[in-house]
Amino acid sequence: MRPALVIVGAGPRGTGLLERIAANAPELYAGSGLDIHLVDPCPPGAGRIWREAQSPLLWMNSHAEDVTMFTDETVRMAGPVREGPTLHEWAGLDGRTFADRQIQGRYLRWVYERAVADLPPDVTVHHHPRRALRVSGSREGRQQVWLEGRPRPLLADLVVLALGHLDAELDSEQEELAVYARTHGLVHLPPDFTADSDLAPLKAGEPVLVRGFGLAFVDLMVLLTEGRGGRYEGDSGDTYVPSGREPVLYVGSRRGVPYHSKIGYDWTGERPPLPRFFGPAEVDALLARPDRFDFRRDVWPLVQKELGFAHYHRLFTVHPERTAVAWADFEEKYAAGDVADIQALVAAAVPDPADRLDLAALDRPLDGVRYASHEEFQEGLRGYAEADLSRRHDPEHSADLSVFLGLLSVYGQLIRLGDVGPWWHGFFSYLASGPPGPRLRQMLALSRAGIVRFVGADMAVTAEDGVFRASGSTVPGFSVEARALVEARLPEPTVGRARDGLLRELHAEGAAETPDGLLRVDPADGRILDRAGRPHPRRFALGPYTDGRTPGAFTRPRTGGPAFGQNDATARATLAFLRDLALRPAA
Numbered sequence: 001m002r003p004a005l006v007i008v009g010a011g012p013r014g015t016g017l018l019e020r021i022a023a024n025a026p027e028l029y030a031g032s033g034l035d036i037h038l039v040d041p042c043p044p045g046a047g048r049i050w051r052e053a054q055s056p057l058l059w060m061n062s063h064a065e066d067v068t069m070f071t072d073e074t075v076r077m078a079g080p081v082r083e084g085p086t087l088h089e090w091a092g093l094d095g096r097t098f099a100d101r102q103i104q105g106r107y108l109r110w111v112y113e114r115a116v117a118d119l120p121p122d123v124t125v126h127h128h129p130r131r132a133l134r135v136s137g138s139r140e141g142r143q144q145v146w147l148e149g150r151p152r153p154l155l156a157d158l159v160v161l162a163l164g165h166l167d168a169e170l171d172s173e174q175e176e177l178a179v180y181a182r183t184h185g186l187v188h189l190p191p192d193f194t195a196d197s198d199l200a201p202l203k204a205g206e207p208v209l210v211r212g213f214g215l216a217f218v219d220l221m222v223l224l225t226e227g228r229g230g231r232y233e234g235d236s237g238d239t240y241v242p243s244g245r246e247p248v249l250y251v252g253s254r255r256g257v258p259y260h261s262k263i264g265y266d267w268t269g270e271r272p273p274l275p276r277f278f279g280p281a282e283v284d285a286l287l288a289r290p291d292r293f294d295f296r297r298d299v300w301p302l303v304q305k306e307l308g309f310a311h312y313h314r315l316f317t318v319h320p321e322r323t324a325v326a327w328a329d330f331e332e333k334y335a336a337g338d339v340a341d342i343q344a345l346v347a348a349a350v351p352d353p354a355d356r357l358d359l360a361a362l363d364r365p366l367d368g369v370r371y372a373s374h375e376e377f378q379e380g381l382r383g384y385a386e387a388d389l390s391r392r393h394d395p396e397h398s399a400d401l402s403v404f405l406g407l408l409s410v411y412g413q414l415i416r417l418g419d420v421g422p423w424w425h426g427f428f429s430y431l432a433s434g435p436p437g438p439r440l441r442q443m444l445a446l447s448r449a450g451i452v453r454f455v456g457a458d459m460a461v462t463a464e465d466g467v468f469r470a471s472g473s474t475v476p477g478f479s480v481e482a483r484a485l486v487e488a489r490l491p492e493p494t495v496g497r498a499r500d501g502l503l504r505e506l507h508a509e510g511a512a513e514t515p516d517g518l519l520r521v522d523p524a525d526g527r528i529l530d531r532a533g534r535p536h537p538r539r540f541a542l543g544p545y546t547d548g549r550t551p552g553a554f555t556r557p558r559t560g561g562p563a564f565g566q567n568d569a570t571a572r573a574t575l576a577f578l579r580d581l582a583l584r585p586a587a
Helices: 012-028 087-091 101-118 172-184 215-224 280-287 295-318 327-336 339-349 359-363 374-392 399-417 422-432 437-448 501-508 562-583
Strands: 004-008 034-039 123-128 132-136 143-147 154-156 158-161 187-189 207-211 231-233 239-241 248-252 452-456 460-464 467-471 479-482 484-487 527-529 535-541
Touching: 004 012, 004 143, 004 154, 012 034, 012 101, 012 562, 034 143, 034 154, 087 101, 132 501, 143 158, 158 562, 172 187, 172 460, 172 484, 207 467, 207 479, 215 248, 215 437, 239 437, 280 295, 280 399, 295 327, 295 339, 295 399, 327 339, 359 422, 374 437, 374 452, 399 422, 399 562, 437 452, 535 562
Parallel strands: 004 034, 004 158, 034 123, 158 535, 187 484, 207 248, 207 484, 248 452
Antiparallel strands: 132 143, 143 154, 231 239, 460 467, 467 479, 527 535
16 A cells, blocks of 8 residues: 555645655655645635635735745755745735735645645645544554544544644633523624634624734724725724724723734844844753743743843944943843843943833733723823834834844744743734734724724623623723623634544543643654653644644744744654655565
């Protein structure tokens, strides 16, 4: 029988793996043919999230020039570089455009078709538009991949799970809210991919509580305003003309503010020399500890110092007129100092507090802030968002972009540590993966039009008296009632609560998970680990539900692309295994 590889998930991660298989096959695979089975009910390339069949109003969250599916020389990997066009080069777009997701879906379909065309002639790809239900088989033998609606399994020598974002069963709080909604005739939309949510029950003019202020909220905002016939007018689109079909969105979150705007200028000049204080040596030391490291105690101080170095390197070398000492003197003292030393150093060397990096204030900007009225807070938050937009589009504050590069560098190192808890990923997304600037301007226009209302920080939702009620800490005494509640976020990627039956079966059979519910994989090549820490010889996993998850959905060119390195390692491991299998003498 011809060797067979099954890849479950044919979206961007599965497509990226296929591209790496094509790149590495000439060196590593000299077998007598290979069948690659792609299992995904959605079209290969784009998969579910990036499928072409979704509203053209929904945008990518990155500039078109910052999206690529191809490797370059900055990626740490053993396989060959196969360069290819970024999204803006392929589509002929201005690089600063935020392309819609339909265009991205077409780009991903083209990448998939190119990867298939680049495979050796004796490698055949079969797409199965079905769901994979479970995987069976011993560690030593062929695996059986059972598909929905198919009585016999696919036989595979190896299986790679590239499932992407997962649906999840409701946690206890969400289940209680759902039951309450059914009992009292309310609307409760749990965490979900917004484009898949049924928004029809959210009625015109009625209040809707929205918990979550990130990208899922932005999609919801767009679909319930422009998606219902509203439009923006004025030179900068700062006036919203409602259609009359919009609900009123009362939005809040733990922080109570929207994610920071995407930075709106390009990098110029020397990049910060990263990593400096959090690199391979520091990660090696953390991994070598006899006791488990604690993120806040052992890792976060290193991360803070690394991000501060990126910030001040840019400030001192490009904007020296805003500093009080020479960079060489500052750098020497910064390198030797602890947290208290660095605070004193910065206070003396950087006169303007706006030029200092305060990560705690960035993380929780409304901590301790109180407003006397709900209306006063609306003005206050609009001012906050306008200031953020102004700063994130002003190259005079290019130290912010340097911090962004620092965040990418840090994330690349953290991947080796496995699951470091959910806080870091949320902080990274809030600071580095926020909405396009035009979306925040639209939010401001909607706020002025009374369509979007801000609840504040520490948003709490209760279900009582036949309604949902929301309040926050920012406006003491304020609360709002509604008959609809939307949880504007993706489900948590936990293995134990995944609706995906295949993952639940693996979990039940002994696949290991982290304390936060992520699937544990071998960082060397993505093989799934069991609870004894043993890698499965024939099963691999890549993606956000694993403890090897990487930043962002796509990779910026020339930033090292950890996901590319993972794809390459997994591709090489699968090809080497299949090559050796083909060379074994028949039993």
